[in-house]
Amino acid sequence: MTDYKISAKGVQVYYGDTHAIKDVDVDIEDKTVTAFIGPSGCGKSTFLRTLNRMNDTIDICRVQGDIRIDGEDIYDSAVDPVQLRAKVGMVFQKPNPFPKSIYDNVAYGPKIHGLARNKAELDEIVESSLRKAALWTEAKDRLNAPGTGLSGGQQQRLCIARAIATAPEVLLMDEPCSALDPIATAQVEELIDELRQSFSVVIVTHSMQQAARVSQKTAFFHLGNLVEYGETDKIFTNPEDPRTESYISGRIG
Amino acid sequence: MTDLSSTEPKAHRSLKVADARTKKRNAAEKRFRAYGIVAIAIGGLFLLALTYNILKAGLPAFTQYVVELEVTLTQDEFDAAESQMLKTAAYTDIFIGNFEANLAERGVAVPYDADAIERLLGKVGGDIRSYYRENLDDIGQPVTFQLQTSSRVEGYFKGRVNRDTIVDSRFLMGSDLDIVDALRDSGVLTSRFNWDFITGKDSGVDNPGGAGIGASAIGSLFMMLVVLFLSLPIGVAASIYLEEFAPKNRLTDLVEVNISNLAAVPSIVFGILGLSVFIQFAHLPQSAPLVGGLVLTLMTLPTIIISTRASLKSVPPSIRDAALGIGASKMQSVFHHVLPLAMPGILTGTIIGLAQALGETAPLLLIGMVGFVAREYPDGVVSGFMDPNSAMPAQIYTWAARADVGFYEKAWGGIIVLLIFLLLMNALAIFLRKKFERRW
Ligand SMILES: Nc1ncnc2c1ncn2[C@@H]1O[C@H](COP(=O)(O)OP(=O)(O)OP(=O)(O)O)[C@@H](O)[C@H]1O
Ligand SMILES: [Mg+2]
Numbered sequence: 001m002t003d004y005k006i007s008a009k010g011v012q013v014y015y016g017d018t019h020a021i022k023d024v025d026v027d028i029e030d031k032t033v034t035a036f037i038g039p040s041g042c043g044k045s046t047f048l049r050t051l052n053r054m055n056d057t058i059d060i061c062r063v064q065g066d067i068r069i070d071g072e073d074i075y076d077s078a079v080d081p082v083q084l085r086a087k088v089g090m091v092f093q094k095p096n097p098f099p100k101s102i103y104d105n106v107a108y109g110p111k112i113h114g115l116a117r118n119k120a121e122l123d124e125i126v127e128s129s130l131r132k133a134a135l136w137t138e139a140k141d142r143l144n145a146p147g148t149g150l151s152g153g154q155q156q157r158l159c160i161a162r163a164i165a166t167a168p169e170v171l172l173m174d175e176p177c178s179a180l181d182p183i184a185t186a187q188v189e190e191l192i193d194e195l196r197q198s199f200s201v202v203i204v205t206h207s208m209q210q211a212a213r214v215s216q217k218t219a220f221f222h223l224g225n226l227v228e229y230g231e232t233d234k235i236f237t238n239p240e241d242p243r244t245e246s247y248i249s250g251r252i253g
Numbered sequence: 254m255t256d257l258s259s260t261e262p263k264a265h266r267s268l269k270v271a272d273a274r275t276k277k278r279n280a281a282e283k284r285f286r287a288y289g290i291v292a293i294a295i296g297g298l299f300l301l302a303l304t305y306n307i308l309k310a311g312l313p314a315f316t317q318y319v320v321e322l323e324v325t326l327t328q329d330e331f332d333a334a335e336s337q338m339l340k341t342a343a344y345t346d347i348f349i350g351n352f353e354a355n356l357a358e359r360g361v362a363v364p365y366d367a368d369a370i371e372r373l374l375g376k377v378g379g380d381i382r383s384y385y386r387e388n389l390d391d392i393g394q395p396v397t398f399q400l401q402t403s404s405r406v407e408g409y410f411k412g413r414v415n416r417d418t419i420v421d422s423r424f425l426m427g428s429d430l431d432i433v434d435a436l437r438d439s440g441v442l443t444s445r446f447n448w449d450f451i452t453g454k455d456s457g458v459d460n461p462g463g464a465g466i467g468a469s470a471i472g473s474l475f476m477m478l479v480v481l482f483l484s485l486p487i488g489v490a491a492s493i494y495l496e497e498f499a500p501k502n503r504l505t506d507l508v509e510v511n512i513s514n515l516a517a518v519p520s521i522v523f524g525i526l527g528l529s530v531f532i533q534f535a536h537l538p539q540s541a542p543l544v545g546g547l548v549l550t551l552m553t554l555p556t557i558i559i560s561t562r563a564s565l566k567s568v569p570p571s572i573r574d575a576a577l578g579i580g581a582s583k584m585q586s587v588f589h590h591v592l593p594l595a596m597p598g599i600l601t602g603t604i605i606g607l608a609q610a611l612g613e614t615a616p617l618l619l620i621g622m623v624g625f626v627a628r629e630y631p632d633g634v635v636s637g638f639m640d641p642n643s644a645m646p647a648q649i650y651t652w653a654a655r656a657d658v659g660f661y662e663k664a665w666g667g668i669i670v671l672l673i674f675l676l677l678m679n680a681l682a683i684f685l686r687k688k689f690e691r692r693w
Contacts, residue, residue, distance in 0.1 A: 057577060059501050086580030096571035098590055108589070109579040159575070166579050 005030040005170060005200045006051060011065035011230065013046050013055065022044045022224040024065075028217070033192055033201045035211035036231065039247065040222035044204045047221070048172050052088040053081040069170065086113055089168030093175045095155035095202075097147035097162070102139050105147040105158055106130060109166035124229060127167055132194065133161035134187035138216065153180040160188065163196070171195060173203040177210065189214050212236050220244045313411045314666025317447035320436060324351045326385060328339040331392050332513045334382070347369070355441065363435040372425055373432065374400045401662075403441065403451075404462040404659035406433055409601035410444070413658055450666060455648060461659025464652065470621065470674075471612060472542050473641030479546020480553055480610050481637065485603050487550075488557030494593060495558075496565040497587050516555035522553045524616025530618060540621040540641035548620060549610040556609065561603025564595040597686040604682035607631055608675050614646040623647040645671045 006028040013021035038043040044052040055061040106126045130136040130160035177185040219229040334343035405425035436442035453465020497658035527548035649667040652660040
């Protein structure tokens with residue numbers, strides 16, 4: 001029980017009167033990649049955002065239930081969401097670099113969290129983050145160029161670099177590859193596989209192939225319910241629920 | 254559905270031939286463009302007419318007519334004049350003596366008497382006496398005096414009276430015009446740029462020639478400083494709180510509605526509020542730039558808050574998400590990312606608010622920032638926020654209300670100065686917007 005990195009019990013999320021997540025139980029292991037799949041609007045992003053309390057920023061959003069990270073209730077009143085988000089990083093569905101230089105984009109997180117003692121250390125963090133995000137070769141000669149001047153796919157990799165620069169323990173990725181070409185996608189997938197050595201990654205994706213390639217566990221959401229959750233191999237080869245089966249084979253979605 | 258996707262083959266049409274619908278659409282577009290051009294042309298025409306009128310009426314205020322005369326006063330003459338009963342009369346005689354010599358030197362022969370000199374140049378004796386009493390070292394040396402002609406003489410040069418319309422009075426006689434013309438022809442009387450109008454203070458009701466906008470410009474400057482230093486921080490802080498931190502509930506909705514309403518409240522209401530709160534209740538001095546600034550701050554705040562909130566709103570929410578998502582606090586996300594992006598809008602809004610405040614007259618009338626402020630600066634008027642002063646628009650209003658026609662051009666000239674200030678502020682707004690704008 002306690003060796004789960006994240007453990008969610010009876011999670012309900014409401015947007016005003018809309019019941020977006022209905023009684024979801026999920027346990028996410030450390031050092032694994034967990035994929036969330038499901039048709040559009042089923043609540044994957046919503047659930048992902050409950051894990052780092054990004055839903056706090058939406059006024060009409062209410063979250064109920066028990067979500068623990070390393071055994072600590074993250075919705076406890078004593079928990080500072082700012083600290084939580086430093087530990088649980090996030091890459092958004094739409095690339096959203098700051099309108100600053102590439103360097104500053106990556107360096108911002110380490111700066112505000114005091115992760116570097118001097119410029120050399122900061123440079124080091126920036127370089128290694130960009131390398132991990134497979135952006136170093138393209139960006140190393142234009143670190144002072146604006147991040148928003150990159151292509152869509154490069155921007156998304158910049159956002160990934162920015163997220164890993166703060167050295168999170170959990171990385172939440174909301175369709176990180178939806179704007180990427182196959183080569184960049186492959187690079188990011190490789191990166192995800194690498195990240196798994198040190199943290200747990202939760203990834204939302206619309207691509208079955210991607211889920212099958214990168215994840216060890218898969219959760220299938222449908223209309224706000226968690227329909228099925230288990231080993232990726234099992235979900236894709238031998239799903240228990242007929243809804244999972246029909247989604248995977250392309251009949252609902 | 255089925256009849257739309259009918260299988261009948263479509264008749265071939267060339268793309269080069271516009272069909273009826275396309276023709277109609279194109280015609281509508283053309284008409285709309287024509288309306289737009291006409292609207293802009295009408296606006297431009299009005300602007301042109303306005304500018305022409307203002308310049309025509311106001312530019313004469315920037316020209317001054319002076320009689321230039323070299324006077325040498327010996328120590329004996331000075332002592333003699335100072336020992337007399339009628340001292341200024343003695344100085345007038347000295348002046349006339351020099352004047353005569355000067356005219357003779359230039360070969361100008363025109364009859365005049367002491368009264369004519371007073372009608373043309375005012376009380377020259379007093380002017381000369383006060384000069385020498387302040388500059389005792391200049392006694393015995395040639396000093397060039399530039400004596401301003403009376404407003405009636407200026408009126409003659411500026412076309413307000415001519416030889417046909419002149420009515421003899423104690424201010425100006427028809428015969429004086431001969432002297433004036435002779436002086437003009439001989440170069441003793443010249444025109445020059447009227448710096449006194451730019452730097453000077455208000456003058457008495459019968460002396461339009463001496464009136465200047467400078468003192469009230471300084472009053473306006475003081476008020477703008479008060480407005481800037483109060484309304485910018487208060488307005489921006491209020492906007493950031495309302496936009497980024499405040500919970501969305503009935504109370505904040507109410508606050509929001511009221512701010513929008515305040516922006517539409519007539520400025521005179523703020524004036525009466527300032528009168529009752531700042532002057533009658535808080536006992537701040539009347540006519541003080543501080544009070545004027547406070548009243549204008551109240552008036553400007555809603556404008557600044559509305560424009561600041563609009564520019565905060567226009568920052569894409571994904572930027573806030575990005576900052577929060579890597580563990581920045583709310584405040585860090587606002588100050589590091591949102592505010593810099595909103596800055597051009599905030600500055601523009603602030604300067605537009607200030608420009609509005611600069612041109613505001615009505616509330617100033619209520620707190621007594623009109624009227625005759627004749628003290629000399631740099632002490633007097635300029636000495637601060639608490640001393641009585643006027644403001645440019647209020648000064649213009651005062652001039653416009655005066656009987657002497659000479660003040661008419663002063664009012665228009667004042668408007669030109671005011672407009673120049675407004676243009677400068679707008680230019681500053683554009684410059685700041687360009688500077689802070691991030692084009693990436
Ligand atoms: N800010 C919001 N306000 C109100 N309703 C919302 C909001 N965000 C999401 N919803 C609703 O919650 C439900 C789940 O949305 P969510 O974004 O989690 O779907 P998703 O599974 O991520 O879809 P997609 O694959 O298209 O990204 C949807 O019905 C959506 O309309
Ligand atoms: Mg989504």
